[in-house]
Amino acid sequence: MGRGPSIEARKNATDAQRGKVFTKLIREIGVAARAGGGDPANNPRLRTAMDKALAANMSKDVMERAVKKATGELEGVEYEEVRYEGYAPGGVAVIVDCLTDNRVRTVADVRHAFSKNGGNMGTEGSVAFMFKRLGVLSYEGGDEERITEAAIEAGADDIVAYPEDGAIDVLTTPESFEAVKQAMSAAGLAPGYAEVGFRADNDVAVSGDTALQVKKMLAMLEDLDDVQNVWSNADLGDAG
Structure with a gap:
């Protein structure tokens, strides 16, 4: 039986993938900041991008540099x-x-x-x-009744449960996405994944x-x- 990849090889592969994820997140932060300003409190798209970056363990320093490059405080590439x-x-x-x-x-x-x-x-x-643009807040598991009640209270459009793995998606309009996400988090139900994107009809x-x-x-x-x-x-x- 052959040996698998060495620890070093696996680490290098993981680091490379992590670097690719960071590159995509930094670009998204930059475009969001250039389009709507560098203050996440007044820029929902930037706030969402920074939340995703934090979830990926990106440091605040890296995020701040991306914002400064986008807003002209530091020299950077425009995307x-x-x-x-x-x-x-x-x-x-x-x-x-x-x-x-x-x-x-x-x-x-x-x-x-x-x-x-x-x-x-x-x-x-x-x-x-063939697609609709909507906000999705995903939960890998949890109390479906509690999530549903909180989502309705927060103004979500729909809740979709997946019995095969216990996952739950809370669906919103793009306009209400940020408010629903904040309300769910305030209720102690922060989603594992949250993004505005496309879902097929x-x-x-x-x-x-x-x-x-x-x-x-x-x-x-x-x-x-x-x-x-x-x-x-x-x-x-x-x-x-």
Whole structure:
């Protein structure tokens, strides 16, 4: 029986992944600060980005430098938001949100990920109509009744429970997301994950080799430095 990776190799891989996560979070903090100002108390998008960074154990010093670069107090790179849409194998719709300082590089990388895995990029709006933009507060477990009561009181739109693993999602409009998140946290129910993003109106079930190909394509897109989020309507079944 062969030996697995050494402790050093595993640590290096973990550090590399952590660095990639930090890079994406720093870009999001910078864009949010440039768009809405460097004070998180008056900038909900920045506050959400900083909460995600804190959850990933990013230091406040690193976050503050990102804000200062974005607001001109320190020299930094300016990133712009770009969205690409397309289809993965099996008719799966995909939205790719990017932050980039070089559109030519980014579109080439995204197109390569689509084409290499049997997908194809579409025009703007070609799949977005299949998704709704909403806020999601996710709980890995907990008292469903308590979470539901608190969510209704906080003004959430819907609560979705997943009996198979005990997870619970609280859904909000993008506009009420921050208020609901604060109310839930004040009730002692801080979510494990919270973000405004896209959710498909209907999932597309794929299986076998097609599901594996879709999974590979989504992972390749998510691994790109310029990609912040990948949304799809894929129901991967056991391949997920």
